[in-house]
Amino acid sequence: MPETGSNLKEARRRTPTLPRDGFRFALVALLLAISLIVATGAVMWEVKQTMATNLFQALWADCLLVLVTLVPLGLLLTASHSLRQSRAAQLALQKDNLIAARVHSSEAHTWAWFTLGYAGALLLFLLLVLFFIANNVAVGRTFFQLPLIADSFGLILQAFWVNVVIFLFAGVFSLAWGLVVAIAKLLPGKPAQPIRFIATIYTDAFLSLPSIIVIYLIGFGLPLTGIPFFRNLPLEALAVVALTLTYGAYMAEVYRAGLESIHPSQWAASRSLGLSYGQTLRFVVVPQAVRRIIPPLLNNFIGMQKDTALVNVVGVIDAFNQARIIASNDFNLSAVTTVALLFILITIPQTRLVDRLVERDRARFRQG
Amino acid sequence: MSFLEVKNVVKRFGTNEVLRGLNLAVEEHQVVCLIGPSGCGKSTLLRCVNGLEEIQEGEIRLHGDRITGPGVDLNVLRRDVGIVFQSFNLFPHMSVLQNILLAPIQVLRMPEAEAKAKAMGLLRRIGLEHKAQAYPDQLSGGQQQRVAIVRALAMEPMLLLLDEITSALDPELVSEVLNLLRELAHEGMTMILATHEMGFAREVASKVCFMHQGVVHEEGPPEQIFFNPQHERTQQFLSSIIEAGRL
Structure with missing residues (x-):
């Protein structure tokens, strides 16, 4: 057996591997490019027809259609490039120029994949356009009526302010509350056992409760108890309490993971300098932990922002509730689209901000 | 009565007995070196003296005052007993200066200006004044360890x-710490x-203690331990050190 093994090895050593033949792949790419050019033309024609039946005529729109129709011609370039390279690879192989053949073959494959990738994206775009104009632009009319969006924008923006206030308050509170709960959960020693127990029960309970139920119970329930303090609170404040309780539990779990990720040697170093448990947490452990968990904390924060739309179940007039009122008046969902756009608009910058914070921190820790 | 007295100390991690009735006496101004194979309890002993580990039996006295057992204020003890670790353990999110200032300001309640002047003096002494605003990961291992020593000072x-403070350093950085x-x-x-x-x-030890299996096996002045060890286990340890070219 070892002999055949070494023979195999020898044989493998003597015959170099030939480059993959990219010709067929290139051909597929070319065919795909051609069919997509045709398809794009057809879809754009369809759009033009729809525009005509709706008596919509504009030079810019026509120009746009022509432009979009021309874009897929670029695929012809990449596909034919791939075809040429695969041809060159075959020729080089005939002349026994193995290295040149490999280079050409790899080029051919790269360009064929390039064509495929862009063709796939274009296909998705065409499907979207078809969906949009289907049934005489039914989708477009239902969700994207520009005049309705413009009319409702002011009212909805005003109502959106309620969402902003709720999530700012609930955000700050749940960030602070979560840290308290996490620290309570990690307190050492026997005397702290009841506190650990309560903190654990709290997080267990609120991690499993859907936030809509918490909002409903607190927003409806507490005023019903008739206790003057709760009866006089505005609904928005109760919504903040409900969201803080729910998201405080999520935040606590993130904080706990962060605190536990700090190496015990940092505790030892700090305690050995005479710092107390609390001082060690405050100056050494929490600052390092928070730095590590900014992304998940912000994910929770964004999640909570989205959940502010749930407060409509207790009758707070937030952006979504306002939009629903407008939508049922107009019998059209464009106002709700406005809310969706607003949520997207405020979330994206936050995500980017966190990316940058994380990157900056990483860069500093990477130096030296 | 010695400055530091370690009497019959037993330390267990679960069922694993690391210190088995260890005795040690240290006088003021003495430099005591603990040598011995890995796992013999050197680090554990140091951590017990600093109160980072609880002991199960025996006692440790500093200046005659008992520093182990219930009721001892460890935070106060640790103002008097500093420790430097093998892995430096600087606080990575603080600059060199902040690392040094943290304990004097928070624990000793020293005024900031005074603490700062003192810290800068210490940094000047080790030639790292210009690194006061740098972060630990911008320093070499030797620089980090010197900052850690200064932080304790x-x-x-x-x-x-000092717990094997040169073990994690590149050979050419060891001398700056030893100096x-x-x-x-x-x-x-x-x-x-x-x-x-x-x-x-x-070179520097007033007394060398050879530790083995959780007790001080043999102790004496460096000449005696290194050149005329009495116990067989000490001789074995030293001959393997010599074989490795470390003595």
Whole structure:
């Protein structure tokens, strides 16, 4: 057996591997490019027809259609490039120029994949356009009526302010509350056992409760108890309490993971300098932990922002509730689209901000 | 009565007995070197003296005052007993200066200006003034370890514990740390070192203790331990050190 093994090895050593033949792949790419050019033309024609039946005529729109129709011609370039390279690879192989053949073959494959990738994206775009104009632009009319969006924008923006206030308050509170709960959960020693127990029960309970139920119970329930303090609170404040309780539990779990990720040697170093448990947490452990968990904390924060739309179940007039009122008046969902756009608009910058914070921190820790 | 007395100390991690009735006496201004194979309990002993580990039996006394057992204020003890670790353990989110200032300001309640002047003086002494605003990961290992030593010195401890502080360093960085220790020794700082630097131990130690299986197996002046060891286990340990070219 070892002999055949070494023979195999020898044989493998003597015959170099030939480059993959990219010709067929290139051909597929070319065919795909051609069919997509045709398809794009057809879809754009369809759009033009729809525009005509709706008596919509504009030079810019026509120009746009022509432009979009021309874009897929670029695929012809990449596909034919791939075809040429695969041809060159075959020729080089005939002349026994193995290295040149490999280079050409790899080029051919790269360009064929390039064509495929862009063709796939274009296909998705065409499907979207078809969906949009289907049934005489039914989708477009239902969700994207520009005049309705413009009319409702002011009212909805005003109502959106309620969402902003709720999530700012609930955000700050749940960030602070979560840290308290996490620290309570990690307190050492026997005397702290009841506190650990309560903190654990709290997080267990609120991690499993859907936030809509918490909002409903607190927003409806507490005023019903008739206790003057709760009866006089505005609904928005109760919504903040409900969201803080729910998201405080999520935040606590993130904080706990962060605190536990700090190496015990940092505790030892700090305690050995005479710092107390609390001082060690405050100056050494929490600052390092928070730095590590900014992304998940912000994910929770964004999640909570989205959940502010749930407060409509207790009758707070937030952006979504306002939009629903407008939508049922107009019998059209464009106002709700406005809310969706607003949520997207405020979330994206936050995500980017966190990316940058994380990157900056990483860069500093990477130096030296 | 000695400055530091360790009497019959037993330390267990679960069922694993690391210190088995260990005795040790250290006088003021002495430099005591702990040598011995890995796992013999050197680090654990130092951590017990600093109160980072609880002991199960025996007692430790500093200046005659018992520093183990219930009711001891460890935060106060640790103002007097500093420790430096093998892996430096600087706080990575703080600059060098902040690392040094943290304990004097928060624990000793020293005014900030005074603490800062003192910290800068210490940094000047180790030639790292220009790194005061740098972060630990911008320093070499040797620089980090010297900052860690200075961080402990800023508390003006009566006793300094050094736990294999050169073991994690590249060979060419070891000398800068040892030079600092040499200076401290000449100034009369009381120190206990767990170390594998036998040459250094020979040079500065007032007393060398060979530890084995959780007890001090043999102790004496460096000449005696290194050149005329009495116990068989000590001889074995030293001959393997010599074989490795470390003595």
